[in-house]
């Protein structure tokens with residue numbers, strides 16, 4: 001398969017684990033959120049402020065299409081990338097898809113100190129994360145070749161688990 005693609009909710013560790021996986025596999029690492037920021041010349045909260053979520057999602061769709069056209073990269077996606085069917089199709093066709101699962105409790109802890117996620121600037125971020133996971137969990141699963149638990153496991157252990165299980169996957 002061409003690329004190794006990580007999907008999952010905010011705080012699952014897609015950026016963290018993607019970087020480690022890329023290093024281990026000696027492949028380039030691409031982070032869709034980061035690429036959107038570089039291309040736009042603005043950070044994600046600014047894009048949400050000026051263009052609304054719809055503007056961000058349009059930029060995200062274009063970026064996912066572009067990145068899924070690459071060959072031999074580790075790709076971390078944004079937590080909401082699976083919301084659009086076009087993205088799900090592109091991601092599934094773009095390579096092996098790994099769903100990094102995290103409980104809402106762990107997501108809350110991992111995202112608490114970071115103000116860079118506009119969807120969590122709500123009165124009750126825990127409820128927001130819970131509602132988003134309810135909506136998105138089936139979509140992550142729909143396109144995943146592997147579902148990997150990240151709760152109570154340090155990033156290095158998650159990386160080793162992914163590498164080991166990838167080897168045992170039957171060809172698609």
Ligand SMILES: Nc1ncnc2c1ncn2[C@@H]1O[C@H](COP(=O)(O)OP(=O)(O)OP(=O)(O)O)[C@@H](O)[C@H]1O
Pocket residue numbers: 008009010011012013014015016017033076077078079110111117150151152153154155158
């Ligand atoms: N397995 C883990 N155990 C403990 N902490 C973790 C783990 N994975 C990631 N973290 C920490 O959680 C925070 C969020 O991780 P990261 O930014 O990689 O998530 P993400 O899935 O890329 O989120 P987003 O969808 O918002 O981009 C970071 O501070 C990271 O160090």
Ligand SMILES: O=C(O)C1=C[C@@H](O)[C@@H](O)[C@H](O)C1
Pocket residue numbers: 009010033044077078079080081116117118119
């Ligand atoms: O879960 C989401 O919808 C998001 C997750 C982040 O990765 C960013 O893509 C953005 O903050 C939106």
Ligand SMILES: [Mg+2]
Pocket residue numbers: 014015016031033076077078
């Ligand atoms: Mg990330």
